Amino acid sequence: MTDSTVTRRARQWLAGANLRPTRQRLCLAELLVGDGQNRHVTAESLHRATADADMSVSLATVYNTLRAFCDAGLVNEITVDGTRSYFDTRTDDHPHFFWEEDGRLTDAPTDSVAFERLPAAPEGVEISKVDVVIRLRKS
Numbered sequence: 001m002t003d004s005t006v007t008r009r010a011r012q013w014l015a016g017a018n019l020r021p022t023r024q025r026l027c028l029a030e031l032l033v034g035d036g037q038n039r040h041v042t043a044e045s046l047h048r049a050t051a052d053a054d055m056s057v058s059l060a061t062v063y064n065t066l067r068a069f070c071d072a073g074l075v076n077e078i079t080v081d082g083t084r085s086y087f088d089t090r091t092d093d094h095p096h097f098f099w100e101e102d103g104r105l106t107d108a109p110t111d112s113v114a115f116e117r118l119p120a121a122p123e124g125v126e127i128s129k130v131d132v133v134i135r136l137r138k139s
């Protein structure tokens, strides 16, 4: 894969959400979608990836940029343990495996989860989304 393919993918991804391709957004977009694969990252793991790629981006900027990507609908946020946020470049509804041992979040097969029934939403609100996180530990 050439560098220009990576950059082109990143630019198209940002353009699809009408986000201006600033240097930092482009850096992070290249790491997130440059290879055409979906991934699940935390601000910390993406920040480490920028350092590994010799990009100089602060953790705060990584965090704020992920928020902006999330607001623009480019990534989905999945919260585990109420505090840990993962950002997923795959934005359709799908279940996740959370690997307790090393804190990884990966996709679970979509056809593996079926809801017979959901609780009725309280009056005046509707269910906007159901997040499914299946926790895994060594058996």
Ligand SMILES: [Zn+2]
Pocket (backbone or CB within 6 Å): 040, 088, 090, 094, 095, 096, 106, 107
């Ligand atoms: Zn996912």
